[in-house]
Amino acid sequence: MGTGNSIALSKPGEEYRVHYLNAKYGIKSWLLTTDHKRIAWLYFISTSFFFVIGGLAATFMRLNLVSPQGALVQPATYNKLFTMHGTIMIFFFLAPAVPTVLGNFLIPMMIGARDVAFPKLNLLSWYIFITAGATFLWCAISGGVATGWTFYTPLSSTYTNTHVISAAMAVFISGFSSILTGLNFIVTIHKMRAPGMTWFRLPLFIWALYATSIIFILAMPVIAITMALLVVERIFHVGIFDPALGGDPVLFQHLFWFFGHPEVYILILPSLGVISELIAAFSRRRVFGYEFVAFSSFAIAFISFLVWGHHMFVSGQSIYAGIFFSAMTMAVAIPSAVKVFNWIATLYKGSVALDAPMLYALGFIGLFTIGGLTGLYLASTGLDIFLHDTYFVVAHFHYIMVGGAIMGYMGGLHYWWPKMTGKRYPEHWARVAALIIFIGFNLTFGPQFILGVEGMPRRYATYPPKFQFLNIMSSAGASILAVGYLLPAIYLLWSIKYGPAAGPNPWGAKGLEWTTASPPPVHNFDVIPIVTEEAYAYGHEPAVVGSAAS
Amino acid sequence: MANEQVTVAEEHRGLVKEQFDDSLQQYQASNLGMWLFLATEVLFFGGLLASLTIYRYQYFHAFAIGSHFLSVFWGGTNTAVLICSSLTMALAVRAAQLSKRKDLIVFLVFTLCLGILFLFIKFGEEWHHEYLEGLAPGVNFTYHGPHAPHVELFMFFYFALTGLHALHMIVGCGILITLIILAARNRFKEHFTPVEIAGLYWHFVDIVWIFLYPLLYLLGGRFGH
Numbered sequence: 001m002g003t004g005n006s007i008a009l010s011k012p013g014e015e016y017r018v019h020y021l022n023a024k025y026g027i028k029s030w031l032l033t034t035d036h037k038r039i040a041w042l043y044f045i046s047t048s049f050f051f052v053i054g055g056l057a058a059t060f061m062r063l064n065l066v067s068p069q070g071a072l073v074q075p076a077t078y079n080k081l082f083t084m085h086g087t088i089m090i091f092f093f094l095a096p097a098v099p100t101v102l103g104n105f106l107i108p109m110m111i112g113a114r115d116v117a118f119p120k121l122n123l124l125s126w127y128i129f130i131t132a133g134a135t136f137l138w139c140a141i142s143g144g145v146a147t148g149w150t151f152y153t154p155l156s157s158t159y160t161n162t163h164v165i166s167a168a169m170a171v172f173i174s175g176f177s178s179i180l181t182g183l184n185f186i187v188t189i190h191k192m193r194a195p196g197m198t199w200f201r202l203p204l205f206i207w208a209l210y211a212t213s214i215i216f217i218l219a220m221p222v223i224a225i226t227m228a229l230l231v232v233e234r235i236f237h238v239g240i241f242d243p244a245l246g247g248d249p250v251l252f253q254h255l256f257w258f259f260g261h262p263e264v265y266i267l268i269l270p271s272l273g274v275i276s277e278l279i280a281a282f283s284r285r286r287v288f289g290y291e292f293v294a295f296s297s298f299a300i301a302f303i304s305f306l307v308w309g310h311h312m313f314v315s316g317q318s319i320y321a322g323i324f325f326s327a328m329t330m331a332v333a334i335p336s337a338v339k340v341f342n343w344i345a346t347l348y349k350g351s352v353a354l355d356a357p358m359l360y361a362l363g364f365i366g367l368f369t370i371g372g373l374t375g376l377y378l379a380s381t382g383l384d385i386f387l388h389d390t391y392f393v394v395a396h397f398h399y400i401m402v403g404g405a406i407m408g409y410m411g412g413l414h415y416w417w418p419k420m421t422g423k424r425y426p427e428h429w430a431r432v433a434a435l436i437i438f439i440g441f442n443l444t445f446g447p448q449f450i451l452g453v454e455g456m457p458r459r460y461a462t463y464p465p466k467f468q469f470l471n472i473m474s475s476a477g478a479s480i481l482a483v484g485y486l487l488p489a490i491y492l493l494w495s496i497k498y499g500p501a502a503g504p505n506p507w508g509a510k511g512l513e514w515t516t517a518s519p520p521p522v523h524n525f526d527v528i529p530i531v532t533e534e535a536y537a538y539g540h541e542p543a544v545v546g547s548a549a550s
Numbered sequence: 551m552a553n554e555q556v557t558v559a560e561e562h563r564g565l566v567k568e569q570f571d572d573s574l575q576q577y578q579a580s581n582l583g584m585w586l587f588l589a590t591e592v593l594f595f596g597g598l599l600a601s602l603t604i605y606r607y608q609y610f611h612a613f614a615i616g617s618h619f620l621s622v623f624w625g626g627t628n629t630a631v632l633i634c635s636s637l638t639m640a641l642a643v644r645a646a647q648l649s650k651r652k653d654l655i656v657f658l659v660f661t662l663c664l665g666i667l668f669l670f671i672k673f674g675e676e677w678h679h680e681y682l683e684g685l686a687p688g689v690n691f692t693y694h695g696p697h698a699p700h701v702e703l704f705m706f707f708y709f710a711l712t713g714l715h716a717l718h719m720i721v722g723c724g725i726l727i728t729l730i731i732l733a734a735r736n737r738f739k740e741h742f743t744p745v746e747i748a749g750l751y752w753h754f755v756d757i758v759w760i761f762l763y764p765l766l767y768l769l770g771g772r773f774g775h
Contacts, residue, residue: 117570221590255600
């Protein structure tokens, strides 16, 4: 029902209206803007750019793996490719994408504020992000780095000749961008809510971003200081992590994963929030167990700080530490399952509309579940020793990162695109693209589970010939996936110019962001709204009474 | 508190930014923002302090030797200097809340002088001395006694932690100079939020030193064990 009802609102000769996109023109009005909506666009453009670069690196990797001897590049180049792919995707696309694009655009609108609490700081975050990104590109251009995105010592501190310092500096700088964004979001959510917008009336996307921001604030400084130590060690040759100089390389792993695992939840939590919005809007029901879904985000954020050792089951940590980390990791499954079950319960007897954003949401539920359950395999200490550093791990985290985080991002981008641009995208093409992405994704990463169980290690440019068939399947899937990502790039851009006008609420959805015009005015609302109803107030549920009567 | 009267005055002078409804909201948001920033800082120093603790446990004797090279006198003097600067900062915040411009400027200048004195002792007396003694890891390290590599590790943590702390002090001095200029222009009349959050930052940097001093200078067998 989401598609048809808004066409009537779009008339070619619509009267001229000032909104955030046409209030000012010129490059300066964008680069010096403090409007959260314009900053969201700055982030959208820059993170999309990094997505393309990271995607290109992955393309070369998959092409190389078509042949057991390596079809395309030297092993040393391959090492640089997977490092570039991992570092760019994690620090310059996945971590910022949903919070800084959708979050920046939507947090003030969803809570009924004119802007975030600190608009200048918001712009500063973007400039820090761009500085970090430029530093990493400089690293890539000057020869690249070949340590993997984890920068493990002593490889990174002593043995590799590649450009570790600039790469580590890039990560160091990017941390501060995320910290300031997280700080801004938390203060905004606490202090800028419209009258009547109580905590339990907040959309679940806001709860998810709040939990994400907490992780930003507490995990990012640790990676920053760790990267700084790595740089100092490389420059001055003091033995912080280098055993030859008296340091302890495992300490680096502890510090890195103390940040690294919460980082994984930074990537997925915002998308979990997006999915809650999509499921509610396209099944026309209040999210089942709203409070549980809200608090499950916090539970995930909290537990995320207690699981880092599950990356180190084979690093010689004590067996009791291993048992603790294993148990805590399994505990993450509980809040994750709370979300999945509550989404499914929301769908039950809802009036489900299969528009493109909903296709992404449904795809997300399946892929996230697979990614989560395979995570439990890896959380069991015994099984992990068998699967450690194999393609099983690669498949597992891509089901969470790509199947989860990016699917959520794509779904959210489609859902709020009419609000951001004031235009509708071609729904038919969007559904086709969602389907192609789903198929391409599973074909790419499904075979990697089998490869991992059969023993193919990750991060190698070559492999025994018996793995070739599954690798070709995976590469073929990657090319389908690439088509799936190209399509939205084309039709979304097309829609900015040629799409029909969207009207304020094309989906007939609830939420303050849909009560204002599309694109929104500069200060979001003509009058600050007074909130009198809960989130997702989609009318009465006819379910129980209605079905009994008939 | 006295916020309600202040509100009206601030709004009249255009000191409430456009995204806020009123001065109270701006005050609360700024305060919360600074506290969150300090939470980040705790974790920032925390990574280093955790590493220091682990290595102290592993290389106890080497770290005791390293600790002996540090000057308890100058470290102690600096501790006193910083505690005094915390007092003057607190008095400055109080003066700002009461809109006493002269007091505010005097206390801010006192705080700034104490901050500069701290940095002078840190760099001029301590770091300079330790560099000349050949205790600077990676730059000029000439100690060849027992546990040399791990003594170097201790000295590295000493320079890293006190250096990071000094960097925060330098930033703090910059903030103080800005505040003094603005106070001279009577910017803080009935508008004390910036002074208060700068105060939070300054106290935090002081507290970091309160942890660093015993961890680096005193712990590790100086007074027998």
